[in-house]
Amino acid sequence: MSDAPHIIEPGATIGMLGGGQLGRMFIQAAQQMGYRVVVLSDEAGGPAAQVASEVIAGDYASHHLAALADKCQVVTLEFENIPDDAVRALSGSVATYPNARILQTAQDRSLEKQTMADFGLPVTPFRTIANPASDEGRALLKQASEELGLPMILKTARSGYDGKGQRSVHSLEELADAAAAFGSQRIVAEQRIAFDREVSVLVARNRHGEMAVYPLLENDHRNHILAESICPADVPGAVAAEADRIARTVAERLDLVGLLCVEMFLIDGNRLMINEIAPRPHNSGHLTIEAAVTSQFEQHVRAVCGLPLGSTELRCPAAMVNLLGDLWPSGGGSPCFAEALKVPGVSLHLYGKAEARVGRKMGHLTAVGSSVAEARDRARQAYRCVGG
Numbered sequence: 001m002s003d004a005p006h007i008i009e010p011g012a013t014i015g016m017l018g019g020g021q022l023g024r025m026f027i028q029a030a031q032q033m034g035y036r037v038v039v040l041s042d043e044a045g046g047p048a049a050q051v052a053s054e055v056i057a058g059d060y061a062s063h064h065l066a067a068l069a070d071k072c073q074v075v076t077l078e079f080e081n082i083p084d085d086a087v088r089a090l091s092g093s094v095a096t097y098p099n100a101r102i103l104q105t106a107q108d109r110s111l112e113k114q115t116m117a118d119f120g121l122p123v124t125p126f127r128t129i130a131n132p133a134s135d136e137g138r139a140l141l142k143q144a145s146e147e148l149g150l151p152m153i154l155k156t157a158r159s160g161y162d163g164k165g166q167r168s169v170h171s172l173e174e175l176a177d178a179a180a181a182f183g184s185q186r187i188v189a190e191q192r193i194a195f196d197r198e199v200s201v202l203v204a205r206n207r208h209g210e211m212a213v214y215p216l217l218e219n220d221h222r223n224h225i226l227a228e229s230i231c232p233a234d235v236p237g238a239v240a241a242e243a244d245r246i247a248r249t250v251a252e253r254l255d256l257v258g259l260l261c262v263e264m265f266l267i268d269g270n271r272l273m274i275n276e277i278a279p280r281p282h283n284s285g286h287l288t289i290e291a292a293v294t295s296q297f298e299q300h301v302r303a304v305c306g307l308p309l310g311s312t313e314l315r316c317p318a319a320m321v322n323l324l325g326d327l328w329p330s331g332g333g334s335p336c337f338a339e340a341l342k343v344p345g346v347s348l349h350l351y352g353k354a355e356a357r358v359g360r361k362m363g364h365l366t367a368v369g370s371s372v373a374e375a376r377d378r379a380r381q382a383y384r385c386v387g388g
């Protein structure tokens with residue numbers, strides 16, 4: 001909105017679309033700064049709703065969006081899988097960040113990768129296949145396997161997270177099976193990258209165009225789900241500088257207002273390749289709560305409210321481990337945390353989810369230390385204490 005105030009001062013009301021843990025931690029940061037946060041979520045007792053100043057329980061139907069717009073000076077989102085139409089409609093009556101175009105881009109792996117390539121940025125080699133099970137789709141898949149080489153990773157173009165909707169294919173037989181399994185869903189076929197490590201970079205940009213980039217994070221995934229992050233990543237200065245350049249380019253070219261994470265592969269110790277972007281606070285950035293001068297959540301608040309961005313400097317090295325539902329006793333109850341909290345430098349975050357399921361993110365542990373190695377050892381020690 002062109003007539004939106006440039007600065008939304010603490011004390012004002014922020015709207016939040018989505019009700020999960022990212023929303024919860026955003027709200028906690030916003031409230032610390034004196035903002036009220038109204039959540040629109042169909043999960044009335046969910047992680048964000050539990051701590052919100054006010055909850056509108058419902059979906060993204062127009063009357064719910066209108067009710068939210070009425071109460072807020074600015075609206076933001078906690079994840080990218082919110083219908084871009086809803087965001088576009090909302091932005092007609094209240095400033096809404098990030099913009100609908102960024103969402104549209106991040107919601108579709110094919111458009112996302114093409115957009116990054118169009119910006120001149122390095123991205124994993126890929127092909128888009130509109131209808132894998134059709135004769136034409138099968139031929140395109142075979143051609144992709146010849147051009148990109150096997151193994152490949154096939155991913156649904158839309159609505160994947162935590163590795164859902166992905167298949168690795170190692171042979172032409174597996175390719176044929178996968179084509180049948182994906183049916184008519186549009187997919188991207190990617191070269192499987194033999195990366196050394198996975199890294200991510202967080203960038204914030206406020207409505208005045210000011211930007212701030214965090215030190216590089218290094219991430220370890222298990223079963224396609226983030227398991228552990230450390231910061232700062234141990235990479236040559238030139239790699240850190242390249243990550244910074246990539247992050248700023250993405251934020252600027254997409255006209256980001258808010259926070260965005262770029263997930264990348266590090267290859268041959270010196271080359272970065274973009275895997276995907278997430279236009280929101282990111283799981284790998286949770287350790288900024290304890291380790292950075294300004295947490296990613298506070299930075300998100302500052303960015304969408306037009307406040308000056310905070311320092312992204314680290315106070316100390318840190319490590320984070322995710323706590324998945326796998327750790328929760330199957331008969332109910334929760335793990336014991338007292339032992340873990342004896343470990344020096346460890347902080348516990350639980351998201352208030354009522355039901356623990358395998359693979360579900362229930363919380364995380366962060367450990368700080370005088371070195372990355374110490375922080376990681378502490379995080380792992382604490383993790384073992386809760387049964388990990």
Ligand code: ATP
Nearest residue numbers: 124153160161162163164190191192193221224226
């Ligand atoms: P998330 O929500 O956790 O980010 P996602 O479902 O959006 O996951 P990706 O980030 O694309 O999916 O993939 C999940 C993980 O699978 C990556 O972090 C990486 O470990 C692995 N992976 C994905 N694509 C490739 C690839 N082309 N080559 C090698 N590994 C890959």
Ligand code: MG
Nearest residue numbers: 162263275276
């Ligand atoms: Mg990912």
